[in-house]
Amino acid sequence: MSRIPLPAGQEIPDASSPVLKAIEKQLGFIPNMHRALSLSPAVLNGVNGLQTALSRTLDATTKHGIAHAVTEVNGGSYCKAIHTFTATNFGRISAEEIELFQQGRASDPKRSAAVAFAKKVIETHGKVSDADLDAVRKAGYKDSQILEIVALTVQFSMTNFLNNVMDTDVDIPGPSAT
Incomplete structure (x- = not known):
């Protein structure tokens, strides 16, 4: 079991919702990692921002x-x-x-x-x-x-x-x- 509990729907901060929706659209589901990171909108947005920027590099x-x-x-x-x-x-x-x-x-x-x-x-x-x-x-x-x-x-x-x-x-x- 994860050492940091995954937040349920109403426990997810509003500032994390747009990123989670975008990830769900891209992958077809919200991975547990992103759900856990949503507890901190700053961390979720930082990870997602870095991933987005670097997705345009190399092949x-x-x-x-x-x-x-x-x-x-x-x-x-x-x-x-x-x-x-x-x-x-x-x-x-x-x-x-x-x-x-x-x-x-x-x-x-x-x-x-x-x-x-x-x-x-x-x-x-x-x-x-x-x-x-x-x-x-x-x-x-x-x-x-x-x-x-x-x-x-x-x-x-x-x-x-x-x-x-x-x-x-x-x-x-x-x-x-x-």
Whole structure:
């Protein structure tokens, strides 16, 4: 059971309702993570704002790869379940590719460099080496895209940490939800 109880309808602050409605429209349901975060409109709006801004960076498959690599390092069944759900249902990504992502790799060499770099950012707490930067640049990423990889890594870490603290009950259908 989640360590922070999910609010019922009337317990959800009014300032959180627009974000929850938008998430429900996008996904077809309101995930427990967002319902729990709705207790603090500032946190819900901050998480949603960062996710919205970063949704316009890189390509979707690379973002899925970063999400899985970061979540694998940070742990947590909730984020693993939701990332698997969105990757398979919205990204049409195979189980084999998801497994590579979780290892910090990808079948596409350029994407693999981004996913490996994100994993390195988490493992080193951002203290990557010049060689790490050179590798992602040599794969074809511009400095602006490297900053986006780092920001996505932080975004996924933030939701990993929130869900790990809350011990959010998995409500996502799919193989990781069992």
